[in-house]
Amino acid sequence: MKITVTRSGGIAGLTREWVVRVEEQGDPDSWFRLVEQLPWRPRHRSAPQPDRYVYRIAVSRRRITLPEQELTGPWRQLVDRVRDAAEQPEKD
Amino acid sequence: MRHTIVPPYLLRRLTTLEDPAMAHVAQAALQSLAMDESIRRHRAVAVEHGAQRGARRLGPPARSIFDAEQTETVPGTLVRSEGEDPGPDIAVDEAYDGFGHTHALFRQVYGRASIDDDNLPLLGTVHFGRDYENAFWDGERMVFGDGDGMVFGRFTASLSVIGHELAHGVTQYTANLIYRGQSGALNESISDVFGALVEQRVLGHTAESASWIIGTGLFTDRVEGLGLRSMKAPGTAYDDDVLGKDPQPASMEDYIDTVDDNGGVHLNSGIPNRAFYLAATAIGGEAWSSAGQIWYDTVSGGTISASCDFAAFARATAGAAADRFGVDSIEHVAVTGAWAAVGVGM
Numbered sequence: 001m002k003i004t005v006t007r008s009g010g011i012a013g014l015t016r017e018w019v020v021r022v023e024e025q026g027d028p029d030s031w032f033r034l035v036e037q038l039p040w041r042p043r044h045r046s047a048p049q050p051d052r053y054v055y056r057i058a059v060s061r062r063r064i065t066l067p068e069q070e071l072t073g074p075w076r077q078l079v080d081r082v083r084d085a086a087e088q089p090e091k092d
Numbered sequence: 093m094r095h096t097i098v099p100p101y102l103l104r105r106l107t108t109l110e111d112p113a114m115a116h117v118a119q120a121a122l123q124s125l126a127m128d129e130s131i132r133r134h135r136a137v138a139v140e141h142g143a144q145r146g147a148r149r150l151g152p153p154a155r156s157i158f159d160a161e162q163t164e165t166v167p168g169t170l171v172r173s174e175g176e177d178p179g180p181d182i183a184v185d186e187a188y189d190g191f192g193h194t195h196a197l198f199r200q201v202y203g204r205a206s207i208d209d210d211n212l213p214l215l216g217t218v219h220f221g222r223d224y225e226n227a228f229w230d231g232e233r234m235v236f237g238d239g240d241g242m243v244f245g246r247f248t249a250s251l252s253v254i255g256h257e258l259a260h261g262v263t264q265y266t267a268n269l270i271y272r273g274q275s276g277a278l279n280e281s282i283s284d285v286f287g288a289l290v291e292q293r294v295l296g297h298t299a300e301s302a303s304w305i306i307g308t309g310l311f312t313d314r315v316e317g318l319g320l321r322s323m324k325a326p327g328t329a330y331d332d333d334v335l336g337k338d339p340q341p342a343s344m345e346d347y348i349d350t351v352d353d354n355g356g357v358h359l360n361s362g363i364p365n366r367a368f369y370l371a372a373t374a375i376g377g378e379a380w381s382s383a384g385q386i387w388y389d390t391v392s393g394g395t396i397s398a399s400c401d402f403a404a405f406a407r408a409t410a411g412a413a414a415d416r417f418g419v420d421s422i423e424h425v426a427v428t429g430a431w432a433a434v435g436v437g438m
Contacts, residue, residue: 006352010226011253012244012307012320013358014335048271048354050260050279051228056352065351069230 001035005082006056018086025085034081035059037074046070055079150205153195154213157184160220166235168217183218183248187236190254191216194290197255198262201293201380202388207261209392214258218248227253229260242312243334249309250319251294256287256306266392267400274401276357281364285387288323289380299372299379305329323369326362342366344402344435364402367430371409374426382423386413406431407438 001022008015022031038059046067048054053068057079066075153174159181160168171184178185191214198204206212215233224237227247234257236247247253260283263269269279284306292302306329307320317330317338326340340362341347347363350356368387372379389412390396396408410428417423431438 008352009354009358011228011247011256011358012225012310013339013353015352048276049228049230050271050283051226051257052230053226054352054354 001032001060002058003031003035003078003082004058005079006058007053008056009052009054011051018083020082020085031081034074034078038078039074040064148205148209149211150199150203151211153192153206154211155188155191156213156215157187158215158217159184160217160235162219162222162238164221164224166217166220166230167215167233168219181218183236183238183246186246186248187216187218187234187254190248190251190290191234191258193251193294194255194258194286197286197290197293197380202385202392204262204388204392207258208265212261212265218246227257229257229264231264234258234261239310239312243315244310245312247310250307251291252284252287252306252308253310253320254287255290256283259283259286262286263391266394267390267396268398269396269400270398271354271357273355273357274360275399276354277360278364278400278402278405280357280361281368282387282391284321284323284361284365285368285384289384293378293380298377299369299383300376302379304369321362321365323365326366340365342434363434363436364405367406367434367436370430370433371423371426374429375423383427385416386423386427389416402436403438406436410438 003020003022004017006015006017022028025031040062041064046069048067049069055066055068055071057064057066057075071079155172155174156170157172158166158168159171160166171181172179172188178188195206195214198206206214217233217235220235220237223240225239225244227234227236229235234254239245239247260279263279263282269275269282271279287306288302288304292298295302297303303318304324305319305322308318310319311317311330315330315335316332317335319329321338321340322329326342327338329338329340331337339348340359342362343366344363348356348359350359353359368383371386372383375382386409390405390408393408393412395411396405400408410424410431413421413424413427428438
């Protein structure tokens with residue numbers, strides 16, 4: 001299972017992307033448990049706030065776009081975890 | 093602003109003097125006329141507003157700075173209120189001073205009483221989040237991160253960024269441009285315009301001597317770049333191994349269609365940004381009182397819709413320039429020429 005997080009916007013307008021293959025992680029089961037908790041829902045509801053980030057998240061073939069202020073609960077956990085895991089090699 | 097005791101009809105006659113030796117007199121008369129017109133307009137606007145909601149007061153700023161202490165909870169703890177002395181935290185004092193400078197631009201140059209033109213308190217939160225590489229306007233307050241220390245330092249370090257965020261508030265209370273696609277790129281560009289103008293006015297820079305860089309001083313020394321954006325030459329602000337190259341387009345030919353960033357609002361803003369720069373430099377001198385006044389009139393004038401596109405905004409700026417400075421004035425010609433140069437047809 002591949003998870004891609006694309007963060008765009010912010011006052012700097014820089015787009016960053018983090019990719020993780022769950023099977024290559026130390027404990028794939030905990031990743032699957034987190035993915036099962038994700039509250040998928042139709043397009044985001046709130047109006048954009050100027051200069052906040054926009055997150056585009058793809059888990060296998062499912063996709064969602066969330067403004068930063070709606071990145072809460074399991075979505076926030078997922079994004080933080082993907083980012084940490086994807087950046088791990090750079091920290092070595 | 094100074095008043096003139098020379099009557100307008102005489103000033104108009106002085107502007108027509110053809111003797112080269114009198115050229116400076118003609119120029120001075122033109123400036124006085126423009127200034128008079130500006131004062132009359134401000135008075136008319138003030139009277140109109142006064143009639144709408146009783147006596148309107150052009151009050152001093154009412155600033156409150158909060159500390160989120162590396163959490164993402166706003167507002168955080170109140171650390172400096174209006175009139176209190178500076179403290180040990182530079183981010184707090186930069187936010188406080190930056191709000192003051194931006195408030196002064198709107199109040200002293202455009203006759204606007206804070207963000208809502210009704211003396212709205214200015215709320216700021218600093219130290220938002222952990223390694224947070226951003227600043228934003230959440231609809232009520234300006235919020236600043238400390239950066240990650242690798243690419244970005246603290247976001248209060250740039251006066252143009254502070255002005256940018258406060259200007260988002262002004263846009264919300266005026267044209268309220270929808271933050272998506274072209275209207276979103278205009279929303280972004282307007283924030284860059286007034287962010288740049290706050291900085292230019294504080295530094296005493298003219299259109300010619302200004303850097304036209306948004307976010308000077310945000311990058312750490314490791315980054316090859318001047319700042320976040322260049323209004324003068326969009327696409328040239330940085331070119332770095334980690335960040336890549338500044339992706340902003342400078343004209344409609346290179347307009348970027350994307351789903352990211354609410355439809356590229358921070359990318360395509362390069363196009364109206366450059367139009368502003370071109371208009372300001374064609375007019376010359378202090379950009380905040382010439383092109384800045386035209387842009388302010390456009391944003392606050394009630395003639396553009398929330399879904400306004402580049403072409404409609406361009407027409408509105410040309411109209412505002414003609415209203416304030418006259419049809420075929422230097423200002424009017426500069427504005428129409430600037431939009432043509434970036435490929436925006438009217």
